Amino acid sequence: MTQRHAGSSVDPMDALEQAAEWFACLQGEEVSATERERWRQWLQASAAHRQAWARVERIDHQFRSLPAQPARQALQAAGRSRRRFLKGVVGLGLVAPVGWLAWRQMAPTAGLTRLHTATGEIREIELPDGSRLWLNTDTAVHLDYTPALRRLELLAGEVHLATAADPRPLRIDTPYGPASPLGTRFSVRLEEHRARVAVSAGRVAVTPRQGAGTSEIAAGRVRTFTRRQVSASTPLTSQDAAWPRGMLVADNLALGAFLAELERYRVGVIRCDAGVADLKLVGAYPLEDTDRVLAALEASLPVRVTRITPWWVSVQAR
Numbered sequence: 001m002t003q004r005h006a007g008s009s010v011d012p013m014d015a016l017e018q019a020a021e022w023f024a025c026l027q028g029e030e031v032s033a034t035e036r037e038r039w040r041q042w043l044q045a046s047a048a049h050r051q052a053w054a055r056v057e058r059i060d061h062q063f064r065s066l067p068a069q070p071a072r073q074a075l076q077a078a079g080r081s082r083r084r085f086l087k088g089v090v091g092l093g094l095v096a097p098v099g100w101l102a103w104r105q106m107a108p109t110a111g112l113t114r115l116h117t118a119t120g121e122i123r124e125i126e127l128p129d130g131s132r133l134w135l136n137t138d139t140a141v142h143l144d145y146t147p148a149l150r151r152l153e154l155l156a157g158e159v160h161l162a163t164a165a166d167p168r169p170l171r172i173d174t175p176y177g178p179a180s181p182l183g184t185r186f187s188v189r190l191e192e193h194r195a196r197v198a199v200s201a202g203r204v205a206v207t208p209r210q211g212a213g214t215s216e217i218a219a220g221r222v223r224t225f226t227r228r229q230v231s232a233s234t235p236l237t238s239q240d241a242a243w244p245r246g247m248l249v250a251d252n253l254a255l256g257a258f259l260a261e262l263e264r265y266r267v268g269v270i271r272c273d274a275g276v277a278d279l280k281l282v283g284a285y286p287l288e289d290t291d292r293v294l295a296a297l298e299a300s301l302p303v304r305v306t307r308i309t310p311w312w313v314s315v316q317a318r
Contacts, residue, residue: 134244
């Protein structure tokens, strides 16, 4: 375990990373008294350290309280030991994997078909009406087709839909309100506190759940909306059309923004040092192997990729 020093101000993410490292260290079979004393000194050095440690302990408790079979499945999927898996869930946002496993165990709601993808998976599906649906990484959807309505409920992640002709109206419901296509090809993505709609062809109408009226989005445009309002439109990006093909496209994109997008396709966290975050990227990168993408960045940019664990990656100046 690398020696950690407390400064006058502790970044919460740094503290969380350190707590994960200390937890992994203390779970080892041969932990020395010196290591335990260094951990105690680290813990007492900062309130942020103690808060981070408490969060890691909560994750461990939640992981151990999972039913045996789902817990085994999670470990098999990660391909690592429990303590390394714990470090991964720390990076993923603490309790999200526990919630995801619980969601997967729920029985489908009557009349609904549940569709989902794992982290890093992109899936294409033909719907009952002939429409084509792409599910992006870590996405969950309920499909509810009735004689009167074609309805998709986006629970998490992002979908891309190419609609087929059908007399029944089609609607994608989000926590912020519905998006209703008018013969089109478009994407809907759930972001923090809003939904993002990108229209490749046709038009899409969005109606904030607590707002006044409906707004339309034209082909080649993107708008976001919350429960109360719709943003002004912006141009469609190259990436909106690229991800259904399994590609991540950078068109003069800042490295920090690129890595934030790449992070969605792998288990864990990618941290980008501020000194290299503004470096510009141009290119198309296959999403099926994010480690190869990181290696390509290291070969083409003046950066160094450091893997603290398989789930915690740091990108810094070389």
